[in-house]
Amino acid sequence: MEKNFDFERAEREINARWLERETFKANNKSDKAPYTVIMPPPNITARLHIGHAFNATIEDAIIRFKRMQGFEALLLPGADHAAIATEVKVVEELRKQGIEKASLTREQFSVYIETWYQKYLGEICEQFKGLGLSADWSRFSFTMDDNNKAHVRRAFKKLYDEGYIYKGTRMVNWCPVCETALSDAEVEFEEMQRSLYEIKYGDLVVATTRPETMFGDTAVAVNPSDKRYAKLVGSFVEIPLTNKKIPIIADESVDIKFGTGALKITPAHDHNDNAVGIKHNLEAVCVIDQKGKMCGDAPIKYHGMTALEARKVVVADLKAAGLLVSVKPHSSNVGTCYRCHNLVEPQISSQWFMKMKELAQPAIDCLNKGLNLYPKKFEKIYLNWLNNIKDWCISRQLWSGHKIPVFECGECRKRFASEFERPICSCGGKCSQDNDVLDTWFSSALWPFSTLGARGNSDDFKKFYPTQTMATAYEIIFFWVIRMVFSGLYHTEKLPFENVVLHGLVRDSKGRKMSKSLGNGIDPMVIIKEFGADVLRFSLLSGTKLDRDPRYSTEKAILTRNFINKIWNASKFIEAYALGAEISDLKIDFAKLGAADKWILTQLKKVIKDTTARFEKFDIGVACDYLERFFWGDVCDVYLESAKVSADKKQTARILLFVLNNFLRLLHPIMPFATTTLYKEFFDIEDVAFEPFPNAEEIKGNFAKEARLFEGYIALIKYLRDAKKKDNALKTANVFSSDLIDGANIAIIEKLSAVKIELEKIAKPDAVVSEFKILLGVDETKKRAEIAKKIDELKFEIARSEKMLANPAFVSKAPAALIKAEQEKLARNESLLKSLIN
RNA sequence: GCGGGUUUAGCUCAGUUGGGAGAGCAUCUGCCUUACAAGCAGACGGUCAUAGGUUCGAGCCCUAUAGCCCGCACCA
Numbered sequence: 001m002e003k004n005f006d007f008e009r010a011e012r013e014i015n016a017r018w019l020e021r022e023t024f025k026a027n028n029k030s031d032k033a034p035y036t037v038i039m040p041p042p043n044i045t046a047r048l049h050i051g052h053a054f055n056a057t058i059e060d061a062i063i064r065f066k067r068m069q070g071f072e073a074l075l076l077p078g079a080d081h082a083a084i085a086t087e088v089k090v091v092e093e094l095r096k097q098g099i100e101k102a103s104l105t106r107e108q109f110s111v112y113i114e115t116w117y118q119k120y121l122g123e124i125c126e127q128f129k130g131l132g133l134s135a136d137w138s139r140f141s142f143t144m145d146d147n148n149k150a151h152v153r154r155a156f157k158k159l160y161d162e163g164y165i166y167k168g169t170r171m172v173n174w175c176p177v178c179e180t181a182l183s184d185a186e187v188e189f190e191e192m193q194r195s196l197y198e199i200k201y202g203d204l205v206v207a208t209t210r211p212e213t214m215f216g217d218t219a220v221a222v223n224p225s226d227k228r229y230a231k232l233v234g235s236f237v238e239i240p241l242t243n244k245k246i247p248i249i250a251d252e253s254v255d256i257k258f259g260t261g262a263l264k265i266t267p268a269h270d271h272n273d274n275a276v277g278i279k280h281n282l283e284a285v286c287v288i289d290q291k292g293k294m295c296g297d298a299p300i301k302y303h304g305m306t307a308l309e310a311r312k313v314v315v316a317d318l319k320a321a322g323l324l325v326s327v328k329p330h331s332s333n334v335g336t337c338y339r340c341h342n343l344v345e346p347q348i349s350s351q352w353f354m355k356m357k358e359l360a361q362p363a364i365d366c367l368n369k370g371l372n373l374y375p376k377k378f379e380k381i382y383l384n385w386l387n388n389i390k391d392w393c394i395s396r397q398l399w400s401g402h403k404i405p406v407f408e409c410g411e412c413r414k415r416f417a418s419e420f421e422r423p424i425c426s427c428g429g430k431c432s433q434d435n436d437v438l439d440t441w442f443s444s445a446l447w448p449f450s451t452l453g454a455r456g457n458s459d460d461f462k463k464f465y466p467t468q469t470m471a472t473a474y475e476i477i478f479f480w481v482i483r484m485v486f487s488g489l490y491h492t493e494k495l496p497f498e499n500v501v502l503h504g505l506v507r508d509s510k511g512r513k514m515s516k517s518l519g520n521g522i523d524p525m526v527i528i529k530e531f532g533a534d535v536l537r538f539s540l541l542s543g544t545k546l547d548r549d550p551r552y553s554t555e556k557a558i559l560t561r562n563f564i565n566k567i568w569n570a571s572k573f574i575e576a577y578a579l580g581a582e583i584s585d586l587k588i589d590f591a592k593l594g595a596a597d598k599w600i601l602t603q604l605k606k607v608i609k610d611t612t613a614r615f616e617k618f619d620i621g622v623a624c625d626y627l628e629r630f631f632w633g634d635v636c637d638v639y640l641e642s643a644k645v646s647a648d649k650k651q652t653a654r655i656l657l658f659v660l661n662n663f664l665r666l667l668h669p670i671m672p673f674a675t676t677t678l679y680k681e682f683f684d685i686e687d688v689a690f691e692p693f694p695n696a697e698e699i700k701g702n703f704a705k706e707a708r709l710f711e712g713y714i715a716l717i718k719y720l721r722d723a724k725k726k727d728n729a730l731k732t733a734n735v736f737s738s739d740l741i742d743g744a745n746i747a748i749i750e751k752l753s754a755v756k757i758e759l760e761k762i763a764k765p766d767a768v769v770s771e772f773k774i775l776l777g778v779d780e781t782k783k784r785a786e787i788a789k790k791i792d793e794l795k796f797e798i799a800r801s802e803k804m805l806a807n808p809a810f811v812s813k814a815p816a817a818l819i820k821a822e823q824e825k826l827a828r829n830e831s832l833l834k835s836l837i838n
Numbered sequence: 839g840c841g842g843g844u845u846u847a848g849c850u851c852a853g854u855u856g857g858g859a860g861a862g863c864a865u866c867u868g869c870c871u872u873a874c875a876a877g878c879a880g881a882c883g884g885u886c887a888u889a890g891g892u893u894c895g896a897g898c899c900c901u902a903u904a905g906c907c908c909g910c911a912c913c914a
Contacts (some may be wrong), residue, residue: 004876189913196914197914206914207914208914209913209914210914221914254914255912255914258913258914259914260914262914263914264914265914266914270914272912272913272914273914330913330914331913332912332913332914333912333913334913377842377843378842380841380842380909381841381842381908381909381910384840384841384842384909384910385909385910388910388911474908474909475908477909478909509849509850511850511907542862543850543851543852543861543862544850544851544852545851545852547843548843548844548851549907551850551851553850555850555863556850558876559862559863559876561876562874562876562877563876564876565874565876565877566873566874566876566877568873568874569873569874569876569877570873570874571873572873572874573873573874574873575873576873577873610854613854614854617854621851621852622851622852625851625852625861625862626852628861628862629861629862633861636873636874637878637879640873641871641878718879718880721879721880722879722880722881724879724880725867725868725879725880725881726880728868751871754871754879800858804857804894804895807894807895808894809893809894809895810857810894810895811894812894813893813894813895814857814894814895815857818857821857822857
């Protein structure tokens with residue numbers, strides 16, 4: 001073996017082989033039970049960031065684990081066209097080149113979009129491959145490929161024909177910069193400091209943060225029980241700076257205590273006002289256009305100004321006219337566009353909607369009846385959203401994305417949805433297609449089955465659908481997870497997956513989100529280049545539970561690099577050891593095991609059980625910690641050292657190989673490259689990926705007693721090491737309790753503690769460790785003090801045990817095993833105490 | 839306002855059905871002991887946020903309070 005693990009070469013060679021031989025191509029004709037994980041398609045707006053690497057690592061670990069458990073495993077990769085996000089990026093990019101979107105035709109713009117797709121599709125695949133994913137690249141899917149387009153049209157048509165999709169004119173969230181409607185989920189609220197203006201409307205004073213919208217006012221509302229204004233209800237006031245008269249109305253939604261208690265109603269530009277307007281049959285007067293500029297009934301002088309610009313001028317004009325009563329600072333949450341982060345402007349607009357109430361119900365009903373969320377804490381969030389669901393605005397006024405497949409016949413004017421790209425009307429007339437595109441999440445919602453091809457009838461669909469597990473960051477539970485659930489149920493009549501793993505967001509070492517503006521982001525590719533993919537994978541997963549946001553820093557990568565180095569060096573030792581003992585098989589003679597052997601096998605059984613349990617719960621981070629502690633602490637620090645003085649090196653060599661073999665298989669889902677390299681080196685099997693995951697049941701025998709005895713040795717070793725450190729002259733320790741120690745174990749204790757052990761029949765001890773009385777030859781005073789201390793400890797312990805056992809409530813209620821353990825402990829301590837006092 | 843999460847060693851975090859608090863890092867002290875100084879060994883370090891309650895027994899269960907985080911709603 002080489003001096004160090006050459007991760008660069010291992011990754012290059014192994015990856016090349018995997019890709020060339022399509023090692024992880026899933027077989028839809030296989031007899032094995034399927035296990036399918038469809039990867040969340042990253043937006044092709046940029047290169048992958050550490051969050052993608054985290055997500056992909058979790059999924060690859062899951063799918064490798066399941067593959068080793070004997071499933072026909074499919075990890076299906078893909079990418080999302082991300083209509084609005086990509087369009088924002090491309091517009092930005094074009095602007096840098098001096099090209100405005102408005103100067104292009106839709107066709108010209110599509111060319112730029114297409115170029116963008118091709119560039120990033122390639123990059124994203126390369127990055128994923130660099131992570132060592134055991135993905136099936138032959139099934140790579142892109143939301144804008146022909147297959148997905150066909151799925152989208154067909155799904156739309158079904159929903160349209162069955163009345164779940166309709167067109168309506170109503171108030172929507174409008175982004176004046178992206179110039180498109182947004183769904184409720186796409187609005188992010190930010191707390192902002194604004195001003196609350198109090199403005200005279202005739203005899204009334206209204207409070208508003210948006211004075212520029214007053215030209216769109218069609219009423220002033222007061223609370224019906226507000227005595228201050230009761231007699232004014234029904235009368236009219238003039239909108240300031242104009243002579244337009246609007247009525248004073250009474251509406252319960254007005255908060256008496258807020259502002260002046262009088263609320264101006266602008267049905268065209270505010271969600272609440274819109275609702276009031278509909279209730280009172282008020283006209284909606286538009287004064288802000290789709291670019292966010294003043295228009296319509298606003299006085300001409302303001303036309304063309306943005307709303308914010310107009311606000312300043314309007315306020316100045318009000319002040320000049322003596323109509324501005326006061327300006328108070330006011331903080332409030334305002335909606336912003338989740339893509340461009342500009343203020344959202346509510347607008348009345350004609351859009352396509354999906355009727356949600358009925359579709360949502362099955363998604364509510366299936367929770368914990370087929371659908372499991374990990375961790376469970378997201379169940380309430382999931383249900384809360386579904387129970388309060390509103391119709392989904394699915395149309396976007398963009399040029400990139402799936403065009404809405406609704407067509408209108410030029411002859412007979414019939415309007416219909418079609419699953420064909422260019423349908424012809426039943427009357428034979430030529431049709432024109434709706435100009436809008438779909439919300440990018442419409443196609444994402446179909447992802448678990450659209451990726452499996454052929455619109456639901458392929459062999460892939462039959463074999464791999466429904467899928468088993470979907471892992472994604474919890475932040476897109478509304479955008480995506482819920483929509484996949486109800487879409488899957490509606491379109492395929494099956495849940496698209498059994499398990500949803502909602503993992504956290506990767507943060508920096510201080511717990512902050514990684515962001516460009518903070519400059520605290522870590523590029524996964526930089527970590528791979530410097531430390532290797534195994535290091536990135538392990539360090540991303542380790543040290544955190546599933547339901548927490550993981551923290552990442554280069555320090556973690558360094559620690560993991562050290563761990564791999566440790567594994568490599570221990571392997572070198574084992575190789576040399578086995579060679580020296582002329583052993584290459586794993587045929588352990590279970591009839592001839594020493595205490596150390598039984599102990600390490602017990603530890604191995606435990607780590608197999610614990611690791612498997614964590615994998616099954618998708619809690620892989622904790623499994624990483626178990627594996628590291630087992631290998632570094634148990635195997636290297638203890639067993640490897642004891643092996644150096646083993647009395648039966650052939651047997652020990654077999655155990656070392658056996659432990660390494662199991663450990664490599666346990667670790668493989670997390671560190672594919674190092675484990676593949678070592679497994680090939682030691683066991684001549686090319687891909688540990690297809691070896692069975694270890695099973696604790698296969699290690700026969702119960703070694704609990706000897707294992708516990710060995711723990712006593714370890715305690716003794718620790719004590720001697722400490723004693724030696726305090727007194728460097730210490731060379732020999734006399735140990736009583738000779739019936740507990742045989743020659744082979746003495747060698748281990750001597751080797752590990754660097755203290756010579758003499759067995760004594762009757763020791764006059766000066767210290768007691770575990771069950772071992774020892775004589776280190778310290779002076780009488782110190783000896784008496786130590787023993788007196790130990791006697792006190794034992795008396796305390798005994799008193800405690802006696803008290804517990806004398807407690808009838810404890811004896812009657814505590815589990816039997818616990819009582820027995822307590823009794824044994826008491827007996828042990830009593831006998832030890834007796835021997836010390838005599 | 840409603841709901842959820844979280845609070846354990848200086849830091850990052852484990853702690854599986856309640857049965858004497860753990861790891862790694864950091865700090866300090868020894869070591870090049872022939873797999874590994876990217877290492878080995880040892881030590882130091884915790885009123886498990888606070889206050890009650892249930893229990894024979896609480897880090898774990900219940901109630902309240904506080905800090906931090908998140909979601910939803912309101913937001914004139």
